[in-house]
Every structure is written in structure tokens, then in C-alpha cells.
Amino acid sequence: MTELVYGFITGVLFGFFLQKGRVLRYDKQLAALLLKDMTIVKFMLSHIVVAMVGVYFLYDLGMVKLAIKPTILGGVIVGGLIFGLGWGLVGYCPGTSLGALGEGRLDALWGIFGMLVGAALYAEAYPFLKTSVLTWGDYGKITIPQVLAVNHWFIIVPFVAATIFFFRWLERKGL
Template structure:
């Protein structure tokens, strides 16, 4: 059942990506050049909806939710790889697969590269666990726990900041 829910959620998210035009190369490049905030607005919206949904389900006892241990080594290397890949191909992993589903064949080679990267990662995973995970390891952290406040307060502030950003982007025509 979990796999089916994941598939349904993924299909729904893919439809939203397509409807928001987040699968378009021009939108991706526009976001990287800070000239088109469509992607930023879409992702901020999904973060807010996801945060509300996950915390609501957890508060109702329908799911268990706990933050994973923070490893700055993993975050920095992962962020660099993600950012470099996005800058080189003009798509993040999810949007590249979505673009392929729309018939954009120019993403085939980057997708093959991602699959090969995943295969390489599977082989070096023991090294990553041994040497990279311990770098900057801080245990399970969350912003509400660090601030000593309820998670709904942090989500509320995130919503207000996002709405202010959306308003700013609209005024600037972004």
C-alpha cells in the first residue's frame, strides 16, 4: 500500500509540475538567473503544503515523524552535486524525468547520467557512511527544537515569509 501511495503522490506531483510549467527549460534557467520565480513560488508552495500536511498527520497520530540526523558533510556534498547538475543540464532530477514524459528527448543523456551516478553511489555507499556522514554530524535537529517553539509557529512564519515573497515577486513581474 505504501508503494501505491508513493506512486499516486508522485503522479499527482508530476501533474502539478507540468501545470505550473516547472518542466519547461526556460522556467528552470529563469529561476537560476533570478529572472523567473515560477519554480521558486511552486517549490515554496509545496514546502508549505507538505509541512502542514505532515505535521497535521503527525499531530493526529496518523503517522510517526521524526527528523533525521543532520550531517553537514552529506548536505554540502549533496547540495553541490545537485546544484552543479541542475546548472549543467537546466533541470533537477524530477523535472528532467517530467520533461522526458512530455517528449523532450534532450534530457535522455542527463537521465542516463543520473542513473549511472546512482549506481556509482550504491557502490561507494559504505565509504560515504564511514567518512562523509560523520563530518559535521549534529544528530536529529529541527528548527522548532533549536528555537524551543512549537512547530506550528515556525510553519506560520514560513507562510508569512512566503506570502511576502510572492507579493514581492508579483510586484517585480517575476
């Protein structure tokens, strides 16, 4: 039950930050796809950095276990293309479509409908995909630090630094 409560609290906070960051707005989504406004990119990178540092810090303390999913390039590439196509067509990604609906934007229903249809199609196609696309480039449960045979902090610290420099560069460009 504790995990559900933590999940609920985390979800509420994430939704709050989505709304406060104005990334639920269609115009921000479109501007991000056109590379005219990097608010969404900065929002996503900020969350990735915070999560990366937080999860690995808790992992080092022995408070959490990592549940690494297998790296399957076929699934990642095909899934990414479908995700990107849907985002480009609808103007919302799955999380922002739910948040936008919460703000009363009914056009976000198209994004939610797309998620549900996509999940149903995936479930129906899974037996075929399991023996085809989901076997292409199957590297198993790996992480970048494992591939490079280094401690995870040797990846995290430079990534955080690169993100900070990237944000500063975007600021100078007015993005």
C-alpha cells in the first residue's frame, strides 16, 4: 500500500509541475516539435537529471533496487517512431494529453484515444512482434555504465554537467 501512496504523491507532483511548467499547452508542444521553444526539452531533461541522481543515490544507499528492462533496438526504434508520429499528429504526448484533459482541453482526448488504440493494437500484434521486431538488436538488461565498465557516477556527473551547459546555451540563444 505504501508504494501506491508514494506513486500517487509522485504522480500528483509530476502533474503539478507539468501544469506549472506550461508544458501541457498545445502551442508549447508544437513549438518544441518545431524547435522554436525548448521549454519542454528543458522540462524533460530536468526531470531526467533529478531522477537519475535520485535513483542512483538511493540505489547506492541500498534503499531501492533497479529493475532494468532489456535493451531491444527493434522495439525502441519502431516504438519511438510510432510515439513521435502520434505526438506530431496530435500535439500531445501521453502524459501531457492526460494533463491537458485535466485542464479542460477536450482536444487532448485524441491523444488519450491514440494511447488506448495503440495499446490494443500492440496487445493484438504482440505474438507476431515477439518473434520479429522484439528480437532485433536484443542486448539484454544492460546499462551504459555496464557497457563502458565504469561506475555509474562516471556517466551521471558528466551528463548533469552537459545538461547545465546545454541549458545555458539555450538561454543565450533565447530558447
